[in-house]
Amino acid sequence: MQPIFKNTPFDALEIGMSAENTRLCVADDLFVFAHASGNLNPLHLPNEDGDGDGKPEAIAPSAWIGTLISSVLGNTLPGPGTLYKSQNLRFLGRAHAGDTLIAKVRVTAKSDNGDVHFDTWVERDDGTVIAQGDAVVVAPKTSQSFEADDVPGLTVQRHVHFDRLLERAEHLPPLPTAVVAPEKADALAGALLGSDHTLITPILIGDRAKIQAAADELNIDISAFELIHEPDHARAATRAVALVHEGRARAVMKGHLHTDDLLRAVINKETGLRTGRRxxxxxxxxxxxxxxxxxxxxxxxxxxxxxxxxxxxxxxxxxxxxxxxxxxxxxxxxxxxxxxxxxxxxxxxxxxxxxxxxxxxxxxxxxxxxxxxxxxxxxxxxxxxxxxxxxxxxxxxxxxxxxxxxxxxxxxxxxxxxxxxxxxxxxAQVPVILTSRADDDKARLASCAVAALYAAAQS
The missing domain is CATH 3.40.718.10 (Isopropylmalate Dehydrogenase)
Structure with missing residues (x-):
């Protein structure tokens, strides 16, 4: 059921009439405003540290706070058919994602030309006023109502569930992971990204020269990582499985090789990582x-x-x-x-x-x-x-x-x-991370986090 907004036309408006609207400021509001306004100031982005103090500020932009007043004027008093002529505001405080804000308006004067003057202000739910000013609007002359059934919805393309997974997994000890044939830049980058976020400790298995060439392409020093030279992909996969049996690895990760070559070693009846489950x-x-x-x-x-x-x-x-x-x-x-x-x-x-x-x-x-x-x-x-x-x-x-x-x-x-x-x-006895060349950084990190959390739950 969509809300129905009804107005109060000019002739029915009286001095002292008031209205208000309550709004919970959420992180998505800040992202939507950043896109709509083009204001990408990191102080107003929920995941960014705008002042260098080591934590995100997530400060609601003052201009966004002002828009809450327009929602009262446009939806409630006077309501549908209202047009702004002017708005001035003094910003007395700040709001952040998670704050409940109340925008309020009150009629102070009416002009013969159809203008209506309002006191306007926004306060937090504890009564602290954070914006205050006045507005002049052209009020509608006739009664109208509007059903908001044709306004497109918005879906913000962000991935809060993966962010929570990464936060949980990064508190775990890094998962020793046998990475098979990371011989291309994209395959190596996924393993190193997991290492950067302390999700995994990669053990690189494959052709030494090709792995080094991939590292050079990425301009990354891999001298700190163990590298086992095994140019044959089938044998590299078998070596990865052996590291699990030796207790040196607790996960296996696919690099630049066919999935079948990797899984063939994992499901080998004699030397693989089979359990009683498919x-x-x-x-x-x-x-x-x-x-x-x-x-x-x-x-x-x-x-x-x-x-x-x-x-x-x-x-x-x-x-x-x-x-x-x-x-x-x-x-x-x-x-x-x-x-x-x-x-x-x-x-x-x-x-x-x-x-x-x-x-x-x-x-x-x-x-x-x-x-x-x-x-x-x-x-x-x-x-x-x-x-x-x-x-x-x-x-x-x-x-x-x-x-x-x-x-x-x-x-x-x-x-x-x-x-x-x-x-x-x-x-299998340990999780197997399958990566794809189409995966972006978030997907690669998520796969490492999933493996780390699963391995921790099974231990």
Whole structure:
């Protein structure tokens, strides 16, 4: 239900009439104002240290504070149809992200030409006045109302969930990580970035000359890192696995080699890192506008998983989500429809997985399916379909029917919805970090943070 704004026309305005509007200043307000105004002063950006004291200031711009007065004049008193003629303000204090602000106006005079004069001020919720002045507006002559149903919404493209993950992980000891074939600049940069943020301690395995050339391209000194010369990618992957068995590494990271070459060493029956569970990949996604992390699985390892494999895929994802702080993950088993249809095999698997969770064969999370994508993530869509479930509309983990659909979901969220995507392979003795040349710095860091938090939870 959209709000309806009604005005008070000029003839109905009386001296002393007043109105106010309360607004919580949030970090996204500061980002939106920075884009709209072009004012990129770091003192007003939530994540920046503008004065060099070692912590962000997140000071609300004074001009933004002034706009709160315009919202009262334009929405309430006089309301729709009002136009500014002048506004002057004295700024007596500062506001920050997290403050509750109250903008107030009061009619002080009316002119025969239709002008209306107002006292205007903004105060914090403790009564401290931080802006004060007066305004002159042209008041509407006739009664009007306006329903705000055609104003586009805004989604700020920032990734607060990954920021929280990084903050949690950076308090952990660095995770010793065997990095296989970091022989290109992008592959090496991801490992070194994780090291810079104390998430991992890289052990570089590959062709020494190529790794050094990549470091030279990045203009980075890698002399402080252990470097094991092994030009053959298959043997380099095997050496990485051996470092895990020796207790020298607690994670494996993909560099510039084929994923199959790396995983072949990981799943080797005699020398690999197998456990009693099937390996699967989980994308951990920070989607702008979504109030929680979103986990997509499996989009990289199991092409057409059968029911037994999907049990492990689901359990792996639940375990990962719990290690990242999700107390009881809600798991939506996806299909094209939300009802069981014998002609759509994925609906049968989904129903079986749900029942297996009810019987304790999958633990730690709430599992429901089949669910279509809309009613898995949108509560209104689930209610429209009449689905009564603790998962429908609230899913935090999405289990795709097959690799193709999972990969499409993850890539669409990344390149259309501007999500950041980290992720790891789990089900082995240690997490395996798979990086992509398309990953940006935030995604690379997130993958390292996910691996560090998962490894800490398993130890």
């Amino acid at each position: 390996l699967s990949h989980v994308f951990v996604m920070d989607v702008p506008g979504l109030s929680h992390l979103l986990f997509i699985t499996d989009a990289a390892i199991n092409i057409a998983p059968d029911l037994k494999t999907k049990v492990d895929i689901t359990q792996n994802a639940i375990d990962l989500a719990i290690s990242l702080g999700v107390e009881q993950p809600k798991v939506g088993i996806l299909s094209a429809v939300e009802t069981v249809n014998p002609n759509i095999p994925s609906t049968l698997d989904a129903a079986a997985l749900s029942k297996m969770a009810d019987r304790g064969q999958i633990t730690g999370g709430l599992v429901d399916g089949p669910l279509a994508m809309d009613n898995a993530v949108d509560l209104e869509a689930a209610m429209t379909k009449g689905i009564k479930s603790l998962v429908a509309g609230r899913a935090e983990i999405l289990v795709a029917p097959n690799l193709e659909s999972g990969n499409m979901i993850a890539k669409q969220l990344t390149f259309i919805a501007h999500a950041e995507a980290g992720g790891i392979v789990i089900g």
